[in-house]
Amino acid sequence: MKKRLEDPIAVTRSSLPPLEEYVEMLKPLWKSAWLTNMGDYHEQLKEQLKEYLMTPQLELFVNGHMALELALQALELEGEVITTPFSFASTTHAIVRNGLKPVFCDINSVDYTLDVEQLENRITKHTTAIVPVHVYGNFCDVERIAAIARQHELKVIYDAAHAFGETLDGKGAAEFGDLSMFSFHATKVFHSIEGGAVAFRENWLRQRLYELKNFGITGYESVEYVGTNGKMNEFQAAMGICNLRHVDEEIAKRKKLAKRYRERLSGVSGIRLCPENPRVRMNYAYMPVVFDGYKRDRDWIFQELARYNIHARKYFYPCINRYACYQGQYDEKETPVAARISRQVLTLPLYADLAPEIVDMICDIILEG
16 A cells, blocks of 8 residues: 655755765855856856857856846847747746737647647737747757748747757757757756856857846946846856766666656556657656546646645646736637646656656556546
C-alpha cells in the first residue's frame, strides 16, 4: 500500500552547484565590492553562453520577462503581434506592456506550439511581428514561420524560455528568428537564480539592448531612451557560471527520468505524451501528460497525486486569453485546441535529483487510479 510522502515532491526543484564552489566564486566580490553594473562575472557568463547557445550576440538581463519586454521595445514595433495563448503570462504581458496588441493564434494538438496552418489567417495590415513559444522545449515549425515572416515582412521573436541548450538539426534554439529570449529562472534547466538573455545576430541590437536595460543611458550626460533597470547582478552571474559547468550532467539525469516516465505511460489508452522528435536534442525541461479520454480526468489525477504529497502542475491553465486582466477582449472559443489542452494537461515532477522510485510511484498512482 502506497503511503503519503513525508517530504513534498514539487513539480520541479532548483539544481544547485556544490556550495563551496559558489562560495569560492563570491570571494572576489567581497574584495572588489563590484556587485552589479556589468562586472567581470556578467561579462564571463555572457561569453560562455554565446558559445554554449551557439549565437554570435547575446545580452544578459535580470530575468527572462525583462529580456522579452526589452527585446520587443528594441525593435520599436507598432500594431499587432501574433502569439499563442498557451504559454506563461510573461509572453503576452511583454507584448501589452510595449503598447502592442496581442493576436492569439491557436496551437496544434501534437506538440502544443503555434499552429502554422492558422498563422497567415491572423495576419492583418497592422501585424508587425510574431512571438511563437517553444512549448515544453518542443520546437516550433521554425522553417514555416520563417517563410511566412519573410513573405509578410514580419519580425520573429521566439520565447525560448523552455529551450535552453536544445538543438534542431544541430542548430541551437538561439539561431532561429530575429531574436530569442531565454529564461534563467530558478526552476529552469539552467538558472542564475533569476536571470534571462536575448540572443540575436544584428550588431545594432547589442548597443540598443544594453542601453535599454540601463535606464536608456547612452552617455555620462545623455539619456536617449525610456529604459529600465534590467541588469543582471554579479551574484546571479556567479551562480550562472557555476551551473553552466554542470548543466549537461543535469540534463543527462533528467533524460533518464523522462525515459522512465515514457516507459511506464506510453501506449496507455487516454494518455498522450508529446512525440519525441529525432531532429531535436532535448533538454527534458518538462514532462507534460495529456489526459484525453482516460479513465480519470486531469483534475482527479492532480488531486490524487496531491493526496500523496506529490505536486504536479496544470501548466498552462487557464489559457492567457481567459485571464481576468484580458476579460472581454478575447474569446477562448477562437483557440479551441489551446482551450482543450489547457484542461487536459498536467506536467509531472521532473528534476535532476528526483528519485527514480518516486517516478514509479507517480506512474503507479496514475495507472491505478
